[in-house]
């Protein structure tokens with residue numbers, strides 16, 4: 001038996017929670033985002049659904065680039081604050097959160113030193129959907145901290161806890177890998 005509920009995105013959560021860095025120079029900002037997804041492999045493009053009221057929106061509109069920073073669950077408090085305080089209210093949200101930037105390889109917007117992975121992206125196209133601008137962006141560089149990463153499977157979940165956002169202050173992490181049965185030949 002199913003029960004119909006108010007239309008909500010919640011059944012599509014939990015979703016990975018990332019740190020998005022935007023801007024350059026003394027205009028660099030960080031926010032939390034979980035509505036981020038891969039879209040195509042050739043070329044490699046990702047999508048970010050971004051509220052047009054955020055400071056991040058202003059900076060991405062200005063500079064047309066951003067980094068997606070993959071973080072361990074240890075950073076949960078910082079991710080939550082990055083997602084509940086606007087860079088318009090605090091002078092430098094990155095240092096306010098005790099985080100540090102690290103230069104990117106292909107774009108001027110930096111990454112987050114404390115992240116385990118940094119994806120550099122340049123906006124390719126966008127579409128307004130409700131309160132959001134949906135950005136489709138070209139991935140121009142992908143870097144990982146290799147001690148947490150396996151070329152075959154991606155993140156080594158024995159070494160790292162990828163942070164997923166449920167709702168509000170509630171987060172979770174994937175705790176184990178489950179292998180599906182092999183296909184019969």
Ligand SMILES: Cc1cc2nc3c(=O)[nH]c(=O)nc-3n(C[C@H](O)[C@H](O)[C@H](O)COP(=O)(O)O)c2cc1C
Pocket residue numbers: 017029030031032033034035036049050051052053054055056057079080082083084085086087088093165
């Ligand atoms: C875990 C988490 C995930 C979030 N995901 C998104 C998202 O995908 N898109 C979005 O526009 N806002 C998202 N937010 C809200 C923004 O992070 C929030 O509006 C933030 O304060 C914007 O910061 P800024 O004004 O400094 O850019 C999320 C918040 C949290 C806590």
